[in-house]
Amino acid sequence: MRLDELLSALDRNPDYRGQVVYAAPVPPHAPEYAEIALRPRVAAALDRRGTRLYRHQAEAIEALRAGRDVVITTPTASGKTLAFHVPTLEWLSDDPTATALYLYPLKALANDQLEKLSTLDEECGAHLLPSTYDGDTPQQKRAGIRRSARVVLTNPHALHQYLPWHHQWARLFANLKLVVLDEAHHYRGVGGGNVAELLARLSRIVKHYGAQPQFVVSSASIANPKDFARALTGRDAVSVSKDGSARGPRSVVFWDPMADPSSSITRQAATLLSFLTDQGMQTICFARSRVMAERIASTAKRDSATDAIQSYRAGYLAHERRELEADLRDGRLRGVVSTSALESGIDIGGLDAAILVGFPGSLLSAWQQAGRAGRGSRPSLVIYIPYEDPLDRYFLRDPERFLSYAGERLVLPRRTLRHRAGHLACAAAELPLRPEEIGAEDGEAATALRESGLLADTPSGAIYRGLRRAHEAFPLEEMAGETVRLVCDGRTLETMDPVRARRDAFPGAVLLHRGETYVVRALDLTEGVATAEREDVDYSTQGLRTSAVEILSAEATALSGASHVARGRVCVTESFVGYKTIHDNRSVSVHPLALPPHVYQTDGVWATFRDIPQEIEAAELLGALHGAEHALISMAPLLVLCDAADVAGVSMPLHPQTGAPTILLYDGIEDGAGLAEVLFGEWSRLAAAAHAMVSRCSCDDGCPACLLSPRCGSQNQPLSKPGAIRILALSAPASRKEGT
């Protein structure tokens, strides 16, 4: 359906209240093909499929053939996987002993890719014998896979466990030609830092066996592909980011649910879903939680002329999911409501329309979700419905920001001592560490390991001598500081660091895990256990944070507009004083919490304002700084891939250490996650975006869509909207247009 037809159909719909505030046609682009010579069998297989290589695929293949590493960041459904499958097929059929290793962040993604690769392998007759190998691999199959599989698909946690058994994998490692990191945008923040350390260990072992594999990093579109690939693999890669695939005309509709205050967001999403399916458009709708997904699906099913609307979630059994995926591909299923589980990786074919209920936290995710609509050159539709949240609603007022997405920055944190010590211990347990392998920055960690009796020096190098296996004593998640386990019915659902545990897993907290809701009953920080129960609830909770921050050192300073910006090490004393329950976007009740304050070091970035304009009166100053702080925090995910809750802040009319009015933001995770460093570098853009967001909001003195923060520990008091706009203008350089 064309955009104008859709809009006029909407206009005729009696339920329509004029919610469409902006509708942008995104022009199609014709496919750009490239002819490169392929091995006959691979060429024949692609011919039989009717597949021609796009320019970006050819670019990646040629760079790999030239011996380079590649980072490929073209959009969802542009055929990134073929770009590394082709070299794998060619190299492994040229050399019958050659092998490849594919790493996936999740087992489900590895399984999905195994099927596709196996099919391709059969079509080409390359005898890759691809196989997954992870915690789910049956014991009796393991030895056979180690002996003969030529492409092994696994995940970082599994690889961490298998590296010390490298002699059992000697064949794979000695003949390794290619290491593929697919869906690599999952490897960000502290967890990504872990993967980087793990890859360094992998490289060391592979080198020991005499192989020199090339690396492919495949990720959703991001702003800094080369830096990200280097941070992850420690190597330079050729970046392939320009999409050459066919793209039909796409319309992006910005839908303001506030235009119909009588109807909830869930209700409006369901109405839209049934409307679109009734128009014959196969539609996917993304919701934040499974409960919400089910509510939207059941309402839409009731309203729609078709029965073929279902909800999809990660918790379904594998065969149930497979059926739903197949029904989507075949078009039997006309509408599906999913959590982010269907965002990427899983093959469901291209649909006609995607509805995004709420901003998924990053433009990267938003475009992955949007990318589910569109198949080749057919037209597609994306409808974005924001919540009443500053960043969500910001895109209604600045749709171009959404449309012109160039990717957030993906960053890995600086290596912490804990990382170094843990990975050093594991490396020493894999092969003796020669003195030259212990870098200058590892000296302190190595000393600590020797002192605690875990490392012993011998003429062969430093060897590990712990009582327990190094890889069990140092699980990946604990090296990332994730020492608190979320447990339900005796099963660990996930692990988190102590800061996040206090923030999200306090007694009474509602936690989302793979789209399901859990209510936390108890949090034992000494034992590192949060106990939760599975419960369907229709409210969410938000911890209320207050903090005091001491600056320990300033590592860099810069000017941004009329403000001074600095970054450095800070010591945070953080308390969660209570929590709010939120229902339908409205705060329902506030409950006190009695958790001890938490003191930790992390990275911070702060702006000081020495010349406060006269328009801001002294009594208003705190409200102005406080409001600006909230606005800056809510815009942070625009610049660096993070959850707004990962960045926290304080503001003071007179900071005792800077001696000036100060806004300080910090990484809400022990030792930092690299966020403050990016915000420091991007401060002017951050301030400009925050300024634009607040000044374009139509409210008078601050609303949930601009200044009010659900996480504020001081009940959003005081706040001054005009003051905040002036403060932000001070930090945003005058030359930037975004502020006006």
Add this chain to the structure above:
Amino acid sequence: MRNDRLAGWLAGRAAPQEPSQEAKNLLGVPDKASEEVVLSGVQEPGSPDTLTFESETPFDLRFPAVDLLQASVVRMLHLLYGIGACRSEQLRRQGYETLADLTTHPQWGEGARALLGTWGSTWDAEAVFRTLRTWLPASDPLLLAALGLVPRERILFFDLETLGLSNAPIFLIATARLTDRALLVRQDLATSLAGERSLLTRFGRDLEKATALVSYNGKAFDWTLLRERSAYYSQSLSPVEIHADLLYHVRRRFAGLLPDVHLGTIEKNVLGVRRANDLPSSLVPSFYSMYLETGSPAPLRPILDHNRQDIESLALLLRALLGEATDAA
């Protein structure tokens, strides 16, 4: 993270605990190096970080007569690929009693000739084992009886002591060999962690002179660890075709009759071995750690005694089990 917090984080993952005072008293291990304890080991040339202890115990071990063994093996028609219990019975009724008879059979003749061909006229131990291992359970008494095909000086008993539960450094390897009338035990001890590599090299040389290995739980533990630790030092161990892990046989013979199948339990109930003031296995890592820390050899004495008794018991156990295997053959 500050360094003291890192130390705290590491502490929980650390090396073996200090042994209790009680354990030290029991074994008469002094706290300090005040009391002179002298170990009478021999330093091998070229391995400054190891000491070797040798002992010889009178020991008489008889294997079932080879002709008896051969007579029972050739009657096992199901050692031929494609022949199961039913078909064996059928062939027997037709007068094919042995594999030798089968060599003239129109259908199975070729297979039987090929199989006997691999064994050779003198019955090559490794080839026979390969066949038996394929068709018999690992705990079958015949597999023990078949050790009689191996020249007795090429049978190697072995047992390890390590610094932890798994993947931990090995600091003591005991091996034992048979002569006509005695058991020769050799214990190679690492006097520092640097000695592990020499122990492995030396064990690798022992393997070259061995056709069969005898161990207790060695397939799952000791051999796996030896391979892993050798790979750690970029060395390789040549595989040995025949490995009799006596744990399998003990399980088959005594499961249900004894509370557990720990070597200690078997010693007490089957072999009649009494240990006086024995160091419990669980304390071995911490005693060795204590030695590393203090430099005093006092804690090594109980470790060496414990380990020597282990390997002697291993030989006694083989003799006990062979008694039954002889009956089976």
